[in-house]
Amino acid sequence: MSLFELRLSEIHNRLHHKTLSVSELTEASFRRIRETDDRIGAFLTLNEEEARRQAKELDDRLAAGAERGLLFGLPAGIKDNIVTEGLRTTCASRFLSNYNPIYDATVMKKLKAAQAVTIGKLNMDEFAMGGSNENSAFHPTRNPWDTERVPGGSSGGSAAAVAAGQVYFALGSDTGGSIRQPAAYCGVVGLKPTYGLVSRFGLVAFASSLDQIGPLTKNVEDAAYVLQAIAGHDPLDSTSADVDIPDYIAALTGDVSGLRIGVPKEYMGEGIDPAVKERVLEALKVFESMGAAWEEVSLPHTEYAVAAYYLLASSEASSNLARFDGVRYGVRAADPDNLLDLYRRSRSEGFGPEVKRRIMLGTYALSSGYYDAYYKKAQQVRTLIKRDFDRAFERYDVIIGPTAPTPAFRIGEQIGDPLTMYMNDICTIPVSLAGVPAISVPCGFADGLPVGLQIIGKPFDEVTVLRAAHAYEGRTEHHKQRPPLTL
Amino acid sequence: MSITVQEVEHVADLARLALSDDEKWQFAGQLSAILKYAEKLNELDTEGVEPTSHVLPLANVMREDEPRPSWPIGQVTANAPEEEDGQFRVPAVLE
Numbered sequence: 001m002s003l004f005e006l007r008l009s010e011i012h013n014r015l016h017h018k019t020l021s022v023s024e025l026t027e028a029s030f031r032r033i034r035e036t037d038d039r040i041g042a043f044l045t046l047n048e049e050e051a052r053r054q055a056k057e058l059d060d061r062l063a064a065g066a067e068r069g070l071l072f073g074l075p076a077g078i079k080d081n082i083v084t085e086g087l088r089t090t091c092a093s094r095f096l097s098n099y100n101p102i103y104d105a106t107v108m109k110k111l112k113a114a115q116a117v118t119i120g121k122l123n124m125d126e127f128a129m130g131g132s133n134e135n136s137a138f139h140p141t142r143n144p145w146d147t148e149r150v151p152g153g154s155s156g157g158s159a160a161a162v163a164a165g166q167v168y169f170a171l172g173s174d175t176g177g178s179i180r181q182p183a184a185y186c187g188v189v190g191l192k193p194t195y196g197l198v199s200r201f202g203l204v205a206f207a208s209s210l211d212q213i214g215p216l217t218k219n220v221e222d223a224a225y226v227l228q229a230i231a232g233h234d235p236l237d238s239t240s241a242d243v244d245i246p247d248y249i250a251a252l253t254g255d256v257s258g259l260r261i262g263v264p265k266e267y268m269g270e271g272i273d274p275a276v277k278e279r280v281l282e283a284l285k286v287f288e289s290m291g292a293a294w295e296e297v298s299l300p301h302t303e304y305a306v307a308a309y310y311l312l313a314s315s316e317a318s319s320n321l322a323r324f325d326g327v328r329y330g331v332r333a334a335d336p337d338n339l340l341d342l343y344r345r346s347r348s349e350g351f352g353p354e355v356k357r358r359i360m361l362g363t364y365a366l367s368s369g370y371y372d373a374y375y376k377k378a379q380q381v382r383t384l385i386k387r388d389f390d391r392a393f394e395r396y397d398v399i400i401g402p403t404a405p406t407p408a409f410r411i412g413e414q415i416g417d418p419l420t421m422y423m424n425d426i427c428t429i430p431v432s433l434a435g436v437p438a439i440s441v442p443c444g445f446a447d448g449l450p451v452g453l454q455i456i457g458k459p460f461d462e463v464t465v466l467r468a469a470h471a472y473e474g475r476t477e478h479h480k481q482r483p484p485l486t487l
Numbered sequence: 488m489s490i491t492v493q494e495v496e497h498v499a500d501l502a503r504l505a506l507s508d509d510e511k512w513q514f515a516g517q518l519s520a521i522l523k524y525a526e527k528l529n530e531l532d533t534e535g536v537e538p539t540s541h542v543l544p545l546a547n548v549m550r551e552d553e554p555r556p557s558w559p560i561g562q563v564t565a566n567a568p569e570e571e572d573g574q575f576r577v578p579a580v581l582e
Contacts, residue, residue: 102562196543209541238548239541307525318502325503327575332568338578344505356504360495360514361521363502377528379538384531386539418517419524435542459542 003028004165008074008222011168015062015073022062022073022117025168026055029075029119033166036485041141042151042161044080045088046120051075054117069115070229076111077167079158080121081128081204082213084108087118091204092136093126095330095350105202106237107171107213107230114229119167122157126352127321128178128206130154131424134415135354142411143185144483145449149408152182158216159186163483169226170216175207176309177404177428179214180440184403184452187442187481189469190216191223194460195435196241198227199234207316208239210309210432219479220441220470224248227462243460251463252470257291259468260396266302267401267427267454275446276402283443283453284400286475287468297396299388304381305430306422310358311365311378312433317355318362324350357418382433389434393458398468402427403440403452427454437462441469442478450481490519 003011003025014020030048037043058073078084081091083101085108090096104112111118125135133141133156141156143149144164151160155172159182162170172179174192183190191214198213205211215226228249233242263284268277284294326332326346333345351359365374392399404424414421431438436459443453453472457465473479495511495518506514560573569576 099566102558102565235550239543239545241543301531304528304531307527310521311525311528322503326568327577328564329566330568336578339580340503342578343503347503348505351504353510356506356510357514357517359502359504360498361518364490364494364498364518364522367498367501374522374525376538377533378525379540380533380536381528381531382539383536384533386542419520433539 002032002165004168004218008225011074012068012072015068022055022058023052025073025075026051026117026119029167032164036164036166039142039147039485040144040160040164041139042077042122042157042164042166043120044090044092044123044138044157047087047118050087051117051119058115058117069113070225071111071114071116074116074168075119076116077119077122077158077161077170078108079124079155079170079172081124081173082107082171083202083204084118084121087121089121089204091127092124092138093350093352093355094137095324097137097331099329103202106199106234108202110230122161122170124157125154126355127204127317128154128173128175129317129354129358131177131181131421132414133157134411135352137352140411143408144485145187146408149410149449150185152185152404152408154178155190155216156182159183159188159190162186162188162216162218164485165482169222171213172216173203173211173213174432175210175313176432177425179216180403180428180438180452180454181424183216183440185408185450187450187478187483188216188218189220189223189439189441189479190214191227191439192432192437193227193231193462194437196239197231197243197437197460197462199232199237199240201234201236205320207313208320209316210313220439220466220473221249221252223439224252224466224470241460246463248462248466251467253467254471254474256287256468256471259287259292259398261287261292261294262297262392262396262399263294264299264302264399264401265296266299271405271423271426272402273406273446276406276451279444279446279451280400280402280453283472286472290471290475294400297392297399299392299430301381301384301388302426302430305385305433306426308378308381308385309425309429309433310361310422311374312382314358314362315365315375316362318359318366321355321359326350354418385430386434388430389436397464399456401454403454404428407446407449407451431456435459437465439465439469441473442481443476444478490515490522
């Protein structure tokens with residue numbers, strides 16, 4: 001059995017009794033990457049030298065009898081839009097192919113404080129724009145369950161690396177579903193925290209009012225541990241919330257009796273694969289058997305969410321990506337005629353098609369004469385979508401539905417049709433617009449491909465989301481299934 | 488809503504992108520399709536609905552104005568494509 005199949009407490013137990021070392025864990029991670037990543041393509045940059053140094057330092061500390069951090073010795077993969085001091089950070093873009101950050105994101109400082117070991121940087125859709133990892137400027141990531149299929153995105157490398165057993169856990173980022181959807185496609189757990197719970201300082205901005213960092217793990221308990229390590233107010237991110245951080249691990253009681261569940265009819269209707277719907281209904285039966293009760297609810301503005309999201313996220317992106325001008329970092333076009341030519345050609349040579357498309361859409365929506373019709377209208381619709389959730393949460397503790405309407409699709413199948421691709425996010429985007437937390441947990445298979453169950457909670461009520469997910473997981477075996485990646 | 492190639496050129500200029508002719512035609516088609524889809528929002532009456540720019544109830548976040556050391560210049564310019572004497576080098580702006 002792979003070391004990474006062990007529970008976190010068992011790994012720490014073995015480390016404590018010296019039957020396992022951090023260096024062995026680290027080598028197990030690099031060995032697995034060497035064995036599998038030519039087929040998966042999860043990694044963009046490995047941190048071998050520094051990870052080995054970090055592992056040895058942790059082993060020395062352990063030998064000296066020092067206290068262990070919450071994530072002591074665990075091999076971590078980091079999505080490549082989270083800046084890492086001295087470790088190349090590309091956002092899977094040609095533009096940043098040579099960018100070496102001079103500082104760590106706040107989540108990296110927190111992972112280091114919790115004593116996780118950074119194994120390397122994970123592939124993604126360029127600047128987190130996409131749902132398939134086909135928009136990486138370097139190479140696509142493949143789904144470990146079927147390497148002809150996408151792993152989802154944009155945190156596709158993070159989901160695939162965890163599913164393939166290359167790392168113990170990974171960090172991803174979620175703007176419209178970019179943690180939850182790849183978690184669903186790859187059969188792992190992915191948590192998008194409430195907007196503001198985790199600092200965005202050092203996360204390369206895509207859509208600032210939506211972006212949020214979160215964990216991808218093999219089980220819910222690990223997600224609770226990672227969240228515990230990375231949550232909290234950060235003076236360097238003025239949008240990070242100044243709230244007390246509860247004990248997420250203590251929340252995993254297994255007790256969901258009396259839990260009130262709303263199931264949005266809009267997430268179970270047209271466009272949802274019948275097999276996906278079937279898996280969700282089976283999961284609801286599991287909740288019933290544990291003493292929870294569910295009923296149908298309506299989130300009436302769901303059908304408008306995708307349109308509102310693409311206008312808002314693209315508008316924010318067009319503004320955020322203005323910083324990539326070829327002056328302070330990144331690539332610069334050769335022999336520019338003048339400063340304007342330098343900007344235009346550096347950006348055009350550095351950005352891929354999906355990034356250009358969204359910059360164009362956002363610039364158009366914000367341009368003179370169209371602002372009210374598109375941007376402001378979308379912001380008003382966002383208010384209506386948020387009210388749908390506010391209203392539902394007056395009656396329910398959690399909202400449950402599918403994470404994605406279908407299992408993973410084939411590489412190349414949707415890349416020529418942006419609108420079809422955008423529709424894969426129909427169940428995750430409304431949640432992002434409302435800013436509330438949600439987790440995707442494995443709930444079975446459709447045609448041999450993993451299906452994800454989405455559990456959505458009230459703002460800053462990760463405790464209930466994690467408790468519900470953990471109780472469900474404890475009654476099922478889906479999360480223990482591993483992809484048939486033969487060596 | 489249909490976007491013309493001329494409009495694509497105008498928006499590309501605002502966004503500081505130099506597009507090839509192929510890209511202009513492609514974006515004209517794709518952006519038209521996306522904006523046509525976005526017209527769906529007009530089915531909703533949003534008269535009097537406050538726009539949401541942000542889900543958290545945050546206004547201005549203030550902090551004490553305490554001096555802190557800045558990054559050393561050598562590190563700030565470490566990733567610059569062109570650097571000279573601790574400054575970012577760009578083509579001449581003035582004739």
